Amino acid sequence: MTRNDEAKGAAPSRETEDHLVAILEREIRLQRDLEGLKKELGSFVSYSSLGAFHDIERYEGKIDTVNLDGFLRAMGHFASDIELLSIIRRMDADGDATVSFTEWSDFLRPIASLAPPLPPPVPAYIPRPYYHDPIYYPRRHYSPYYYDSPYYHDRYLTHYYSPYYLPSYRSRPYWY
Numbered sequence: 001m002t003r004n005d006e007a008k009g010a011a012p013s014r015e016t017e018d019h020l021v022a023i024l025e026r027e028i029r030l031q032r033d034l035e036g037l038k039k040e041l042g043s044f045v046s047y048s049s050l051g052a053f054h055d056i057e058r059y060e061g062k063i064d065t066v067n068l069d070g071f072l073r074a075m076g077h078f079a080s081d082i083e084l085l086s087i088i089r090r091m092d093a094d095g096d097a098t099v100s101f102t103e104w105s106d107f108l109r110p111i112a113s114l115a116p117p118l119p120p121p122v123p124a125y126i127p128r129p130y131y132h133d134p135i136y137y138p139r140r141h142y143s144p145y146y147y148d149s150p151y152y153h154d155r156y157l158t159h160y161y162s163p164y165y166l167p168s169y170r171s172r173p174y175w176y
Contacts, residue, residue, distance in 0.1 A: 031114060038110035039118060049105045063099040064088065 012020075041047055056071045057063045065084040072079050079087075091099045091107040099107075 035110050035114040038108055039112075041108070042110060043118060049108055050101070052108075053101050053104045061100075063091075063104065064097065 053063070057067045058070075060067065065081070065088060068084055068087060069079060072084075085097075088097060088099060091103055093103045093106065
């Protein structure tokens with residue numbers, strides 16, 4: 001089947017359908033990844049939607065391609081005009097090629113059903129091995145890190161070369 005047949009209204013070929021399915025699968029994967037990043041961003045204590053909006057728009061009241069390009073360049077990413085427009089179009093709800101704060105906050109609000117679950121939090125108490133427990137080793141006088149310190153290896157040298165242990169010359173008898 002040729003392009004002219006498809007343009008006339010004939011059924012698309014199997015190859016065209018496979019390409020459409022691949023595009024839709026990539027779009028779904030992108031949306032799931034985006035929702036996971038939104039959920040992760042919201043889990044940070046220092047994150048606020050208004051602060052992030054002001055970081056990009058520099059207190060002008062809207063995000064456009066100029067503000068977005070300046071922010072991305074400051075972060076080290078040099079985006080093309082097509083990339084900037086596609087980012088704005090993905091967030092823009094009313095079609096004015098700018099993103100207001102309400103559009104920004106609506107875009108960054110995660111959809112719970114699409115986002116993958118977050119990993120479990122790190123426990124507050126991580127159990128140590130039993131050999132640090134004083135019940136098993138009650139006669140240990142030093143901390144477990146004492147033997148890793150340079151003072152442990154220099155303990156013989158400090159005895160012989162320390163000024164505390166070496167008497168001064170005046171305290172020695174005259175025949176020394």
